[in-house]
Amino acid sequence: MVDTEESIALRIETEKLQRAAYVLKAVGHPTRISVIDILGQCERLNVSQIQEYLGVEQALLSHHLTTMRDKGILKTEREGKNIYYSLMDRTIMNIIQCINGCKSF
Amino acid sequence: MVDTEESIALRIETEKLQRAAYVLKAVGHPTRISVIDILGQCERLNVSQIQEYLGVEQALLSHHLTTMRDKGILKTEREGKNIYYSLMDRTIMNIIQCINGCKSF
DNA sequence: AATATACATAAATGTTTTTACATATCTAAA
DNA sequence: TTTAGATATGTAAAAACATTTATGTATATT
Numbered sequence: 001m002v003d004t005e006e007s008i009a010l011r012i013e014t015e016k017l018q019r020a021a022y023v024l025k026a027v028g029h030p031t032r033i034s035v036i037d038i039l040g041q042c043e044r045l046n047v048s049q050i051q052e053y054l055g056v057e058q059a060l061l062s063h064h065l066t067t068m069r070d071k072g073i074l075k076t077e078r079e080g081k082n083i084y085y086s087l088m089d090r091t092i093m094n095i096i097q098c099i100n101g102c103k104s105f
Numbered sequence: 106m107v108d109t110e111e112s113i114a115l116r117i118e119t120e121k122l123q124r125a126a127y128v129l130k131a132v133g134h135p136t137r138i139s140v141i142d143i144l145g146q147c148e149r150l151n152v153s154q155i156q157e158y159l160g161v162e163q164a165l166l167s168h169h170l171t172t173m174r175d176k177g178i179l180k181t182e183r184e185g186k187n188i189y190y191s192l193m194d195r196t197i198m199n200i201i202q203c204i205n206g207c208k209s210f
Numbered sequence: 211a212a213t214a215t216a217c218a219t220a221a222a223t224g225t226t227t228t229t230a231c232a233t234a235t236c237t238a239a240a
Numbered sequence: 241t242t243t244a245g246a247t248a249t250g251t252a253a254a255a256a257c258a259t260t261t262a263t264g265t266a267t268a269t270t
Contacts, residue, residue, distance in 0.1 A: 017142055018135050020204040025133030029258085033126045034119075047217060060259060062218055072209050081216050081267050089209035098203055099125040104177050104194035134228085152247060165229060167248055186237050186246050 026071045027095060031056055031064050035085075036073070040093040044086035046079075131176045132200060136161055136169050140190075141178070145198040149191035151184075 027033055031054060038053055039045060045053075051061050065085060068074045075088045087093070099105065132138055139159055144150060150158075156166050170190060173179045180193045192198070204210060 013142075014139075016205055017138050017201070019210055020201055021133055021135045021138040023133075023204050023207075023210055024129050024138065024200070028126050028128075028130030028133045030123050030126045033122050033129065037122055048215095057260080058217075059219085059261080063258080066218075078266090083217065089207045091203070091207050092209075094203045094206075095129070095200060096122070096125055098196070098199045099128050100121055101199075102128075102194045102196050104197075105124055105128055153245095162230075163247075164231075164249085168228085171248075183237090188247065 023071065023073070024095075026068060026073060027092075029064070031061070032068055033096065035064065035068065036087065036092060037096060039074070039085065039087050040090065040096070044077075044084045046082040046084050048082070050085065128176070128178070129200075131173060131178060132197075134169070136166070137173060138201065140169065140173065141192065141197060142201060144179070144190065144192050145195065145201070149182075149189045151187040151189050153187070155190065 027036065034054055035050060038050065042049075047058075047061065047065065050065075051058060054061065056064075065074065069076060069085075072088055073092065074085050076086075077084050132141065136159060140155060143155065143158055147154075152163075152166065152170065155170075156163060159166065161169075170179065174181060174190075177193055178197065179190050181191075182189050
């Protein structure tokens with residue numbers, strides 16, 4: 001099949017959906033969504049602070065944070081010994097609202 | 106530790122987050138998010154129709170649909186030989202908008 | 211320079227998901 | 241009551257993820 005304007009449009013749509021799925025998978029984990037939640041409230045926190053809040057083991061949390069950063073959900077800035085994490089785009093917080101807004105859940 | 110009002114409030118919050126993670130995981134797959142997308146547009150479709158649109162193998166699609174139904178995302182109604190699927194709660198479509206609204210992705 | 215703190219990375223292991231393939235069930239029609 | 245069409249289910253192999261434990265690296269402090 002040859003590309004038509006329509007099929008190109010469809011492919012772009014598809015890419016967006018793929019991307020959405022990719023991000024959603026990255027968010028669909030209790031620890032990771034808690035990170036989003038807390039960074040939604042606190043603007044930025046270092047790893048130890050997040051660890052305290054969530055009570056997760058250090059290496060495990062580090063894995064989750066790295067994953068989220070790799071996937072473009074979080075960003076970091078070092079400050080001395082500490083590394084501060086924050087949301088790359090704060091509109092992602094809407095996801096939590098969106099889910100909680102669904103009556104069916 | 107004994108429950109205080111605060112800890113109860115926290116636990117409810119935590120449950121919401123858990124629930125959100127659960128739903129997001131259920132949605133975080135290319136095929137499944139495409140199903141949501143298409144049912145957002147078409148209101149209801151039978152399995153063969155969805156299959157045509159998405160080009161996924163029958164049994165595999167069926168598994169995904171069953172999963173989504175079990176998790177409260179979709180509902181079904183039989184009509185003769187066909188089974189029609191639709192969104193349990195159409196506000197779930199906002200998730201797609203939400204993701205696509207994030208500049209960072 | 212030695213030590214402590216904060217965080218990341220690597221490797222091993224366990225768990226869950228995804229997919230494929232085979233087969234079963236339900237319904238309508240012949 | 242057989243057959244065909246539509247969809248579901250069982251199961252096993254493969255792939256992806258999550259977790260743990262151990263170790264590494266960067267930075268600051270002594």
